[in-house]
Amino acid sequence: MFEHEDHDHTTCESGALERAKSTCAERGVNFTAQRRRVLEALLESHVPASAYDIIDRLADEGPRPAPITIYRALDFLSGQGLVHRIESRNAYVACCHVHQGGEVVFLLCDKCGAAGEVTSANLAGPIAAIAAQAGFEPRRSVLEIRGLCARCVAAGESEGEAQGTR
Template identity: 50%
Template sequence: MTAGHSHDSDQAHGRVHDHDHSACVAGALARAEASCGERGARLTPLRRRVLEGLADSHVPLGAYELVERLGSSGDKPPPMSVYRALDFLVSEGLAHRIESRNAYIACGRDHAGDDVIVFLICEGCGLTDEVASHAIGRDLAWATRAAGFTPRTPVIEIAGTCAKCRAAQAAEPARAAAPVPAR
């Protein structure tokens, strides 16, 4: 985790991660620097801050949430500048737009040509995991070619319940059914 950032969005959703969270931020920045270097694109200070803000959270963030988050650790950037930074990050494959949430999340991996990006979005805590499926991508590529269609973004969003929220839900009836000690 970088200085000035917190897990507030994750904690607000009742989520604490069981991994080295600073590695998420460092990995996203390293990928961005390498990708921008290869393509001759500029990772400006604001683009870097926006990417850090996204990578510091495992829940999708809206542009205005990012403005507030970035403002808490320094100068508050104008919303239009954040939107331009988000457009850049998405176009460079460094972030994804979660359409169903009108929000963004840092990209966690490099994608092969036929891969379909699948987002598993927890309706309880907001945790969003990114997975890729070559098999689904291959089948969809075949289907879209057969239909004469060229997809722009091969993304599937699946809403459901993550393992931790499912475990918490299962524990809730047990707590409610437990006898109350007499006083």
């Protein structure tokens, strides 16, 4: 979910890293130093980052990695359920919790850029029904809802400001 005033980001980061290590160990796949660095770069913030944003972050710490290296790490991390791709932004965000089933919905703040992630078991049926009515057989779904996060709403941001129409 979105960061809030009592959000302990250090615990969030360390929990996600521990989950990544244990997930990879359980599956018998390597959680390499490069993959860890990419995940750590994403864990710096709850704002989705593009591959090139990640390259820039990692270049601040050492040699500038090649784009293919970052894309391979993102593909691996995504395949393990450790990061999610935000399709509409062509960016990635670390997954900070274990999914208990259900459809994942991304809540994207138009003002501050933050991304929140929620799941709902109640969405799978209606989505399948809508697709079936159209004679469509879905393979996967990506639900992204744009709007304002609670912090931006509390700050009094208007809809026009959120859409960049100041």
